[in-house]
Amino acid sequence: KSTTFFFALICLFSVEFANADKDHEKKKYTKGARWSHYLEKVDEAVAQYDDCSNEDCGCFTSVLDADLAVWENKGKITQKDVEAALPFGVHYQIFNHKLYRHKDCMFPFRCSGVEHFLLEQLPHLPDMEMVINVRDWPQTSRHREPLPVFSFSKVAAHHWDIMYPAWTFWEGGPAVWPIYPTGLGRWDLQRDIISKKAAEWPWDKKENKGFFRGSRTSYERDPLVLLSRKEPDLVDAQYTKNQAWKSEEDTLYAAPAEEVKLEDHCKYRYLYNFRGVAASFRLKHLFLCNSTVFHVGNEWLEFFYPALKPWVHYIPVSTKLTEGRDLFIFAKENQEVVKGIADRGRQFIVDHLRMDDITCYWSKLLQRYAQLLSYKPQKKSGYILIKPGS
Ligand code: UDP
Numbered sequence: 001k002s003t004t005f006f007f008a009l010i011c012l013f014s015v016e017f018a019n020a021d022k023d024h025e026k027k028k029y030t031k032g033a034r035w036s037h038y039l040e041k042v043d044e045a046v047a048q049y050d051d052c053s054n055e056d057c058g059c060f061t062s063v064l065d066a067d068l069a070v071w072e073n074k075g076k077i078t079q080k081d082v083e084a085a086l087p088f089g090v091h092y093q094i095f096n097h098k099l100y101r102h103k104d105c106m107f108p109f110r111c112s113g114v115e116h117f118l119l120e121q122l123p124h125l126p127d128m129e130m131v132i133n134v135r136d137w138p139q140t141s142r143h144r145e146p147l148p149v150f151s152f153s154k155v156a157a158h159h160w161d162i163m164y165p166a167w168t169f170w171e172g173g174p175a176v177w178p179i180y181p182t183g184l185g186r187w188d189l190q191r192d193i194i195s196k197k198a199a200e201w202p203w204d205k206k207e208n209k210g211f212f213r214g215s216r217t218s219y220e221r222d223p224l225v226l227l228s229r230k231e232p233d234l235v236d237a238q239y240t241k242n243q244a245w246k247s248e249e250d251t252l253y254a255a256p257a258e259e260v261k262l263e264d265h266c267k268y269r270y271l272y273n274f275r276g277v278a279a280s281f282r283l284k285h286l287f288l289c290n291s292t293v294f295h296v297g298n299e300w301l302e303f304f305y306p307a308l309k310p311w312v313h314y315i316p317v318s319t320k321l322t323e324g325r326d327l328f329i330f331a332k333e334n335q336e337v338v339k340g341i342a343d344r345g346r347q348f349i350v351d352h353l354r355m356d357d358i359t360c361y362w363s364k365l366l367q368r369y370a371q372l373l374s375y376k377p378q379k380k381s382g383y384i385l386i387k388p389g390s
Pocket of ligand 1: 213214215216217242260262282
């Protein structure tokens with residue numbers, strides 16, 4: 001009797017489970033059908049992704065290979081190449097493990113940010129020289145002969161520049177009044193500050209909307225600001241002033257918004273990144289919030305961008321932003337999926353963009369570049385000796 005009773009009970013539960021399962025499948029199917037094009041991209045990207053290794057800057061070696069390829073194919077960098085590059089950046093020389101620089105640097109804090117990393121490498125470097133561009137804009141066009149100029153950002157298809165980790169990892173980042181009057185600040189410190197704030201804003205507590213604050217350094221930001229004006233429940237995207245602000249035209253005919261610190265971006269689930277004049281320093285910080293990063297455009301790079309994969313670590317958005325609204329709805333209706341992207345994005349930056357990884361990249365870059373120099377550099381007169389803290 002009792003066996004029959006248990007058998008009946010099991011059958012009943014099985015039917016219930018099967019119905020619940022069907023309901024779940026039905027819901028998944030209906031949602032899945034609408035969003036299958038995005039969901040498939042996530043599934044495919046995640047399935048294909050293998051996490052990289054920090055050993056020997058493994059996550060970023062392909063960038064170094066690509067940037068140095070033109071010189072490695074030629075087999076050398078000649079004195080003539082470096083002399084021709086001189087007008088496009090700040091000239092540094094290393095002799096007997098000491099660092100020298102041309103006395104002029106247009107952006108002293110940027111030079112100082114670069115020098116922090118160069119000084120760390122001195123014990124391991126031979127006599128050598130290099131031209132480091134500390135402007136935002138890359139300097140060498142692929143339509144002309146290559147020149148060995150180091151820049152923090154470029155479009156790989158357009159510029160020969162050799163990417164280096166930006167000064168702003170240490171100092172010289174953009175000064176934003178009143179939140180960062182002396183610049184964005186050291187990356188190692190920002191990692192702690194933003195991570196602590198992220199812990200105060202777990203996913204369930206975050207506002208379920210998009211967020212962007214920044215100045216109009218590129219018109220590519222306009223469509224999001226306009227969408228925000230039309231649908232403020234979907235996204236809060238507003239222009240702030242920068243030092244070049246002259247009139248409301250520079251904030252798309254609206255009063256400038258108040259600046260918002262990077263850690264306070266963590267209050268929102270979806271954070272937008274755009275290029276500015278070149279790549280924006282914003283990107284790496286956004287990941288730390290454990291919010292989903294929406295990254296617009298794929299042309300402007302810093303050395304670590306290619307290691308971050310679309311749909312694995314961030315949601316890619318086209319520069320025209322035609323799918324911008326759609327993506328917000330997708331995110332709102334697929335919370336588990338986009339939270340997964342947020343988690344993986346944050347984990348990548350925490351694991352692979354540590355100060356040690358920046359140092360590793362500088363080290364590899366300078367060692368490989370030095371090996372390509374085909375001559376013994378001559379010490380220039382009138383250059384200043386750069387010392388730690390000078
Ligand atoms: N920024 C910020 N809060 C603001 C405005 C700007 O944190 O309210 C940061 C932004 O993240 C970026 C830097 O200040 O790292 C400069 O931002 P802006 O939009 O002016 O220029 P971008 O460098 O992005 O082109």
